[in-house]
Amino acid sequence: MIEVSVKGIFLTQTQASGIILKEQKGNRTLPIVIGEYEAQSIAMALENIKPARPITHDLALNLLEALSASIEKVVITDLKDNTYYAEIHLRKNGAEEILVDARPSDAIALAVRLGISIFVEEAVMDQAAYVSDEKESESGTNFLFQSDSDELDKLKEQLKKAVENEEYEKAAEIRDKIKKLESSS
Secondary structure, eight states: OEEEEEEEEEEETTOOEEEEEEETTSSEEEEEEEOHHHHHHHHHHHTTOOOSSOOHHHHHHHHHHHTTEEEEEEEEEEEETTEEEEEEEEEETTTEEEEEEEOHHHHHHHHHHHTOEEEEOHHHHHHHOEEOOSOGGGTTEEEEEEOSTTHHHHHHHHHHHHHHTTOHHHHHHHHHHHHHHHHHO
16 A cells, blocks of 8 residues: 555546545655535645534544544555445544445545545556656646645746636636735745
């Protein structure tokens, strides 16, 4: 198994949401298309945004806690017919291990909330990963969230391009993100 981290959440030209996973000790990157709700849930967790009421992933964690179960790790286990599969590894009462079948997006949404490890089976990485050239945003993919420390610079570059292309609504959204990042620094 290969440990990965969430590199970013993206939106394709066809408006599909996705997540980019990057291996911790290597250069391979694994893109997974996910639902919009799950993308928003992951972004909220990555940005430490706490909703006033628990959303579904928060509720799941509250239920696990009430049942004295904890998540140890999540694993992207397989890729069949362009569909990814995952397992959530639970520990009940500190002893019994339980494996729960899950969609990768849900498993990742739980993992980022808890700060626990995300793994991908080697066969999945071999089948679907690529070596990142750091130019995803120029190839039809726009990052909505990036965990890299240079996020601010990338947003400023996106803002410049949006203004040059007279995409003023997009520019306003990017400007607001920049202001939010700068004020939290």
